Amino acid sequence: MSFAELWASLLPIGRDPGTGGYRRYSWTPADLAARDWFRAAAGQRGLRTETDRNGNLWAWWDVAGMPATGQPAAIVTGSHLDSVPDGGAYDGPLGVISAFAALDDLRERGFTPARPVAVAAFTEEEGARFGVACLGSRLMTGAVAPAAARELRDGTGVSLAAAMAGAGCDPVGLGPDDKRLAAMAAYVELHIEQGSALAGLGAPVGIAEGIWPHGRWRLEFAGRADHAGTTRIPDRRDPMLPYAATVLAARQAAVDHGALATFGKVTAEPGGANGISSSVTAWLDARAPGQAALDQVTGQVTAAAEAAALAHGVGFSLRRESLTPAVSFDPALQARLGAVLAGQLPGPRRVPVLPTGAGHDAGVLAARLPTAMLFVRNPSGVSHSPAEYAEPADCAAGVTALAAVLAGLAGS
Ligand SMILES: [Zn+2]
Secondary structure, three states: OOHHHHHHHHOOOOEOOOOOOEOOOOOOHHHHHHHHHHHHHHHHOOOEEEEOOOOOEEEEEOOOOOOHHHOOOEEEEEEEOOOOOOEOOOOOHHHHHHHHHHHHHHHHOOOOOOOOEEEEEEOOOOOOOOOOOOHHHHHHHOOOOHHHHHOOEOOOOOEHHHHHHHOOOOHHHOOOOHHHHHOEEEEEEEEEOOOOHHHHHOOOEEEEEEEOOEEEEEEEEEOOOEEOOOOOHHHOOOOHHHHHHHHHHHHHHHHHOOOEEEEEEEEEEOOOOOEEOOEEEEEEEEEOOOHHHHHHHHHHHHHHHHHHHHHOOOEEEEEEEEEEOOEEOOHHHHHHHHHHHOOOOOOOOOOOEEEEOOOOHHHHHOOOOOEEEEEEOOOOOOOOOOOOOOOHHHHHHHHHHHHHHHHHHHOO
16 A cells, blocks of 8 residues: 555544544544554554554564564654644654555565564654643653553543543553563654744755753633623632733743743633633643753743732642653764765755754653654644645655665664
């Protein structure tokens, strides 16, 4: 099956007909359909599939003539199949589909690996359902405690443990998977670029340099529910006001420190159009080129929120939900990718090397093994939106690049 066929078969799964965006949240029917798709694609290729203790999917191209238990450490490639609310078609799936297509490419050329090659799809990379990004890879490396993970709740109060069990996946085994990590020699993730740097450089593919430190914070403003038509201004304790001030302060803090700060999710309780809210809960996503700048941004936002809450007689609390330190991808692996790809693709002879503000499973796994990323050009730079797009020719260049990298790493 070619890239185009793989693409067409995954495309309808989890797409909302109204928005055209994807709603593939982990352990929902859309996610289970995407998992079935993964197993079918692997099965068509005769790859050995498994679901690990954290719900991540694996498809193995083992070295022929060796028992499954005695294989050398593997070269793993892949990405994720879950999405943000109304996400695009490329973020995640491009890496998984390109992985299968690269394997097809290698086999057609008669390549026989000296070490296993595996395709992986990590669970809940976006954190869209349970609030912790890269949950599957973080559980695997021990960066998230399994007991805390089991108790994570989605927006309707369903726990991760219940969601997994409901999908027929036992949550009892959640947790560090050192044996599996030891069986990995390297992880290379291909991903659509979530910016437009490659477009500016005239290059279809880039190599990731590192990931900015980034995190997610939950802010709660507790006021008092009251009547919108009868409560005098001085008597109000309206949590919406300090929230609004905090949004503006976050924007200013980002500008001040060359960083990014976003409120993309907010809930107001009880949510009546003719009432003052009792509480406003909002999530701050902040990213910066370095940890010091990130600390300055969050410090500035927190101070602004506290001051505004105090001025409006509103309670304020803040909880960090996740923090991912800066990641530098393995320099030796990065250099090796650069050498393998030099002169192999359209555009500049040397493949550009880029930083990114977006988190990825490759960034989490970088703490435990050499990891690298390839980015495929995104002409508009738009991501996490139905408008996300990459040209077919650039996707093909991505597959060519990934196949060359896998051949270089898994060859004799
Ligand atoms: Zn992604």
